[in-house]
Amino acid sequence: MGAVTVDGDRDHRWLAAAIELSESCPPSRTAFSVGAYVVDADDTVLATGYSREGDPVVHAEEVALLKLPGVDLAGATVYSSLEPCSQRASRPVSCARLILRAGVGRVVFGWREPAIFTDCDGAEILRTGGVDVMEIPELAAAVRLINAHLMPS
Helix, strand or coil: CCCCCCCHHHHHHHHHHHHHHHHHCCCCCCCCCCEEEEECCCCCEEEEEECCCCCCCCCHHHHHHHCCCCCCCCCCEEEEEECCCCCCCCCCCCHHHHHHHHCCCEEEEEECCCCCCCCCCHHHHHHHCCCEEEECHHHHHHHHHHCHHHCCC
16 A cells, blocks of 8 residues: 555645535435546646536546546546445446546545445555545535435434
8 A cells, every 4th residue: 555645735625626516416316426626746637527427327536537538647636525436336347446447646535435325445445556545534524415315314
C-alpha cells in the first residue's frame, strides 16, 4: 500500500466541488447521487461526471473517465463524493476497477458507501492496486444529506 498524500486545502476544495456536482444527478430510488472530478497534478480539471449523466445507469467516476480515453492519469486524482463502487448490477466492471484500469494514481472521497445495495470495498480494492486513497470523513455529512432519500428511516 502506498503512502497517503494529503493536500488538505486542495483536497477539500475539489471534494466539495464533487459533492456539489452530485446535486445534478437525476433522482433515483435505486442508486446513489455521486459527483466526480478528475484533476491533474497542476490543479487542472480534466473531466467531471455525475451519476446518471446522459445514461440512467452510468456512475460518476465512470462517466468522467469515459471523457479521457488515452490520457495518462498516473498523476491525476479522482475526487468522488462517494467511495468508488466495488460491484455493480448494471455493468460488468466496477468504478474501482475502472479507476485501476485508467491508471489513476490517487482517489479522494467523502463517504464510505453504506451497505444499502451492496457491501462495498472499493477503497480496499484501490489500495491493493497501488492507488493512494484518502477519505475525508468531515465532508461525509453533505454526501449523506444529498442521498438521504435512500437511507432507511
